[in-house]
Amino acid sequence: MLKRIDIPILSWRISNGESYRMINDEWDEELFPTDEKVIEGTALEKSAENNIYYIIFADLQAYPKERLRTCFISSG
Template identity: 60%
Template sequence: MKRGISFEIPNEYGTLLGEVLKPIDITVFSWRIGNGESYIVVDNELDEELFSEDKKAIGGAELKNLLENNMYYIIFSDLQAYPKGEFFDIETYEEFIESQCELILLVVDSCYVTIYSKNKETTELLYKNATECGFEDVKYITDENDTRIRLSAW
């Protein structure tokens, strides 16, 4: 069974998370912001954090605006999409499956992206988008090849 996808994005400034999530309507979700490190880029320099430390959740429209209308640099990112409602502390794939969370997006070391999705259509759209964007090493994550123990960027 397909759990999600993994691929590599360029290690550079840009709007890469916006590009990664482009095929889905991120505004219909509430997003839990996990531990991470990402910065807005101003005048080709790292500036304030993309996701402020005191904010653990963000609405989909606000996230879309952040990701599509700012230049930023991602070092680590941990985002979880929920239908409007409560958030859970998810650490394993099994907890993800049992939760209300619909999608988990992890970025590690600025370029390694992992996306878990409960929706098969969403997984296919994200896979197709990643290949069309020219991202490298695009693969499905399956029950057989998933080596991740924790669903966390840290």
């Protein structure tokens, strides 16, 4: 799904979702912890490439790094 997007050059805003890392066919930790609202593209790509996840629902929004930083500063 995200192969065509240059993930590392973007910042990602994370909204509601439910997704888990799979270990030995069992659900483990969440892909996006609830206290983490923004993830850099390099970290997202590394996590997605090095783990297997079961995604029930994910709301990810991609922004140029400068744009997302500006949005958060402006909104307080």
